[in-house]
Amino acid sequence: MRTIDFSPLYRSVVGFDRLxxxxxxxxxxxxxxxxxxxxxxxxxDNAYRIEMAVAGFRPDELSIEVKENxxxxxxxxxxxxxxxxxxxxxxxxxxxxxxFQLADYVVVTDAHLADGLLSISLxxxxxxxxxxxxxxxxxxTRSDSLIDQAPAANQARAA
Numbered sequence: 487m488r489t490i491d492f493s494p495l496y497r498s499v500v501g502f503d504r505l506x507x508x509x510x511x512x513x514x515x516x517x518x519x520x521x522x523x524x525x526x527x528x529x530x531d532n533a534y535r536i537e538m539a540v541a542g543f544r545p546d547e548l549s550i551e552v553k554e555n556x557x558x559x560x561x562x563x564x565x566x567x568x569x570x571x572x573x574x575x576x577x578x579x580x581x582x583x584x585x586f587q588l589a590d591y592v593v594v595t596d597a598h599l600a601d602g603l604l605s606i607s608l609x610x611x612x613x614x615x616x617x618x619x620x621x622x623x624x625x626x627t628r629s630d631s632l633i634d635q636a637p638a639a640n641q642a643r644a645a
């Protein structure tokens with residue numbers, strides 16, 4: 487495995503420290519266990535879906551939390567082996583925690599468990615101030631324009 491040193495990046499750029507931190511976090515999390523397997527899917531211009539294979543988990547054994555742009559999905563399997571004797575135990579019934587770093591303005595809108603798949607729907611919701619808007623262009627002359635008044639104000643101060 488190759489490790490990348492981001493310290494030169496911290497010394498040469500200003501304002502991109504969050505990006506470098508995200509890269510370091512992704513590098514650390516990439517070496518984590520691959521359990522449970524998951525897919526990340528784009529389902530629209532601003533919509534996404536995460537699907538996780540959580541066969542054997544009930545809804546009350548799963549928790550989904552979003553805090554500071556970090557989506558955390560946890561599975562805590564309750565022990566119910568009373569009276570069971572296994573000859574072979576191949577089903578993975580172990581606890582897990584999977585984390586996903588969310589971009590700004592991405593919110594979780596829904597979670598659904600069916601057929602062993604946990605589907606988490608996400609949507610990017612930009613505030614009105616950040617959405618593009620069209621500015622109307624008026625026609626004709628404006629006599630009270632600030633540009634027209636600026637030379638007159640400068641001449642009055644000079645006199």
